[in-house]
Amino acid sequence: MFGAFKPSSPLSGGLLWKIPWRLSPPQKARQRGRLRRVDNVVATVDKALARVGIHGTVKLDRWKEEMPTEPEMFARDKYTVFGRYQRGYRKGIHKVPKWTRVSQRLNPPGF
Template sequence: MFGPFRPSFVAQGGLLWKNPFRMSATRKANVRKRLRDVDQVIAAVEASGVRCKALDEALVLPKESEMHARDKYTVFSRYGLHHRKSLHKVPKFTKKTQRTSPPGF
């Protein structure tokens, strides 16, 4: 009960979410792969001849190969340090479409 494996209470300072400070190389590779997969889907839908507003907005976004590393692995955050936030700290970041930053950031 009082040994090294006793349960720690969150209210007493235990970590609830164990997010690493930096993204690992594996996570970065998975992000790049996910971006390339999205690019392939957008290209396939465009080639099929379907037109819609969502496709027009997606065609304006830069491709994975055209993006800066800053935009691949971080997103704009109003409250973050230097207005950037690491991508793995954003909930459901795979569903966000933030490939570009606001002007000036």
């Protein structure tokens, strides 16, 4: 086929999106850093509200009760999420769209 629409090698076949099946060590380090930064923000907001005299904000208290901090999390929960259609019900967090923006700290128990 000639002209403007000649086939290129990526379009001829094979994977178009080459996402490795596991996270690289630098990706894991960045993920841990993101989790730690969120923990720091929660602690800073809690201290600032306590200094002003505001106690018992519902969402902040719920976050501190339910969400584990980065050192408390298992590696399985830091780097993978529950995937209903995956073998073993887990998939790498980097396979989730916008995985750097969404908190994925809690997963169904037992998976």
